[in-house]
Amino acid sequence: MEVGPERFEELVADALDELPPPLTRAMDNVVVLVEERHPxxxxxxxxxxxxxxxxxxSDYGGFLPDRIxxxxxxxxxxxxxxxxLREEVAVTVVHEVAHHFGIDEETLHRLGWG
Known part of the structure; x- marks a missing residue:
């Protein structure tokens, strides 16, 4: 399907807004980006x-932000x-945020998020 960059970014923002507030508050030093394709x-x-x-x-510090x-x-x-697309963006956001929290691929697949 076709989706313009602006509309796609709205879908990403909506998916991030749907994350539970305690989860988003716990996210630290991470940025969410949109690119066309992985090279x-x-x-x-x-x-x-x-x-x-x-x-x-305790020695973590001075790092550039993590990237999703x-x-x-x-x-x-x-x-x-x-x-x-809205559903797939939401699932992908949850999947990548889970990695930020240390959840590996195997666990995500077992939980149905992979």
Whole structure:
């Protein structure tokens, strides 16, 4: 399906707004970005890069923010309409935020978020 950059960013903002407030308050030193596609894995929907909260110890400091990147074209390609895209964006946001909290792929798949 086709979705413009501005509308896609609205869908991402909506997905972030749906996260429980205690969860968003606990997020630390992380930024959410939108890019067209991952340069090496064009079908990748989202990516977390950084130091998970569970891996931050007393010497953590001075790091650039963690990055959660959502890939607009890949997500749009995976969906038939905007309702499906809205759901897929929400699932991808939850999936990548979970990595920020230290939840690995295996656990996410077991919980049905992968």
């Amino acid at each position: 090496e894995e064009p079908d990748l929907l989202g990516l977390y890069e950084g130091v998970a909260l569970t891996e931050r110890y 990147t959502l890939y607009r074209a890949a997500l749009a390609d995976a969906c038939e309409d905007e309702d499906e």
